[in-house]
Amino acid sequence: MPAMRCRQPLALVTLAAIYLSGCSSSIDGRARELPSDPIAVQAVSLLGDTLRVPTLDSATNADRQAAFAVALEAYRHAPTEAESIIWLGRRLAYLGRYLEAIEVFTWGADRFPNDARLYRHRGHRYITTRQFTPALGDFLMATRLLAQREDEVEPDGLPNARGIPTSTLKTNVWYHLGLTHYVRGDYPRAASAYRECLRYSTNPDMDVAATHWLYMSLQRIGQPEQAAEALERIDPDADIIENHSYFDLVMMYKGLRAPEDLLVAARAGDALANATVAYGLARWYDAQGERDTARDLLEAIVAGSEWAAFGHIAAEADLAAWADDDA
Numbered sequence: 001m002p003a004m005r006c007r008q009p010l011a012l013v014t015l016a017a018i019y020l021s022g023c024s025s026s027i028d029g030r031a032r033e034l035p036s037d038p039i040a041v042q043a044v045s046l047l048g049d050t051l052r053v054p055t056l057d058s059a060t061n062a063d064r065q066a067a068f069a070v071a072l073e074a075y076r077h078a079p080t081e082a083e084s085i086i087w088l089g090r091r092l093a094y095l096g097r098y099l100e101a102i103e104v105f106t107w108g109a110d111r112f113p114n115d116a117r118l119y120r121h122r123g124h125r126y127i128t129t130r131q132f133t134p135a136l137g138d139f140l141m142a143t144r145l146l147a148q149r150e151d152e153v154e155p156d157g158l159p160n161a162r163g164i165p166t167s168t169l170k171t172n173v174w175y176h177l178g179l180t181h182y183v184r185g186d187y188p189r190a191a192s193a194y195r196e197c198l199r200y201s202t203n204p205d206m207d208v209a210a211t212h213w214l215y216m217s218l219q220r221i222g223q224p225e226q227a228a229e230a231l232e233r234i235d236p237d238a239d240i241i242e243n244h245s246y247f248d249l250v251m252m253y254k255g256l257r258a259p260e261d262l263l264v265a266a267r268a269g270d271a272l273a274n275a276t277v278a279y280g281l282a283r284w285y286d287a288q289g290e291r292d293t294a295r296d297l298l299e300a301i302v303a304g305s306e307w308a309a310f311g312h313i314a315a316e317a318d319l320a321a322w323a324d325d326d327a
Contacts, residue, residue: 038097043129043307046316047323051130051307053096064094067157082112089121090157096308098125116145117154120173127176128308130316132184139177146170151200160242166205171197175206178213179310183317191217204238204247212246215253216283227253245273249280259284275301279311282318295322 043051056064068091075084089104105122112118123138151170160166167175178193194214201207211230218227231254240247248265251257259281266277278297286294301315 038095039099042096042098043131045302045307046130046313046320047302049302054305054308056096061095064091067091068095080111082108082115082118085111086117086121087157089125093121093125093128094157098128098308101125102129114145116142116149116173117169119145120169120176123180124176127180127183127310127313130313132180135180136177136184139173139180142173143177146173162241164241166203166241166243168200168202168206170200171202171206171210174200175210175213178210178217179314182213182217183313185317185321187217187220191221191223198233203241204235205241205243208234208238208240208246208250209243212249212253212280215250216280219283219287245276246280249277252280252284275304275306275309275311275315277311279315282315295319 038053040052041050042053045051071084071087071091075088078084085104085108089101089108092098092104093101102122102125105118105125108115109118109122119138119142123135123142126132126135126138146169151168153165154167154169154172156165174193174197178190178197181187181190181193191214194210194217197210198207198214201210211234214230215227218224218230231250234247234250234254236251236254236256238247245266248257248262252259252262262277263281266274266281278301282294282297282301285291285297298315298319301312302319304312306312
């Protein structure tokens with residue numbers, strides 16, 4: 001076994017106090033219990049609001065705590081394996097412990113600097129915590145590491161109803177790189193990244209998700225004809241497993257769904273669907289010159305609780321940009 005680097009993630013040492021075997025450390029060799037309370041404040045929104053650990057319903061929390069316990073035990077048995085580090089970080093993130101997850105992925109990237117998965121997952125949680133510059137660096141690193149490698153299916157941490165993964169490592173890297181560019185206001189690069197994501201897409205779910213963001217990016221750089229052409233990829237009869245919100249929006253962009261119907265449906269759905277659909281609607285109304293309606297939708301999104309949702313983050317970015325323009 002190669003020698004371990006004795007750099008331990010801050011979250012694991014000071015918060016979880018997990019012993020990394022093989023490192024010289026003042027921490028004793030016993031695995032200690034995780035604190036019951038994670039770091040309360042996980043981020044500050046682009047509008048200056050404090051973002052705290054999300055509250056999960058009791059059943060969801062129990063399921064995710066159980067999955068985390070499995071990941072933690074696997075990590076304790078194999079602290080030098082990339083797989084166990086990745087899953088420990090992912091399970092922390094599903095509990096809303098994003099800062100700890102970032103520290104775990106950082107430890108992993110230090111140990112396995114050529115494993116693109118660690119940059120992909122850390123970059124995702126940098127987006128979640130509104131740290132867009134380091135997110136950009138991570139995804140660009142991941143694209144370089146993956147350039148000459150075969151793609152691979154990425155296992156779901158929160159499986160869909162059919163238990164069928166709908167994304168790959170490359171599609172996830174390019175998808176999240178596109179989102180990073182988008183929330184930074186770099187829409188030409190966002191469009192380029194989503195086109196690349198679609199090159200590797202293998203199913204309608206990833207097609208519709210990437211197409212949604214590609215369409216909005218192209219609209220925002222004044223290319224409505226290319227935006228309309230991008231929609232041709234999506235079949236109205238496509239078999240969608242999980243990305244129903246994105247599919248409904250794309251059908252609206254194609255003129256096959258009424259925006260009023262989507263708004264009603266979104267308000268009857270869960271908070272994540274609300275943020276996703278409401279953001280797409282806000283962008284659609286703004287493109288029609290109805291800025292007041294768009295602003296109302298964006299403000300409703302940021303008043304909601306799903307602050308880790310991409311629609312929520314994008315809504316913050318738009319409102320912050322508008323505030324700058326109005327200043």
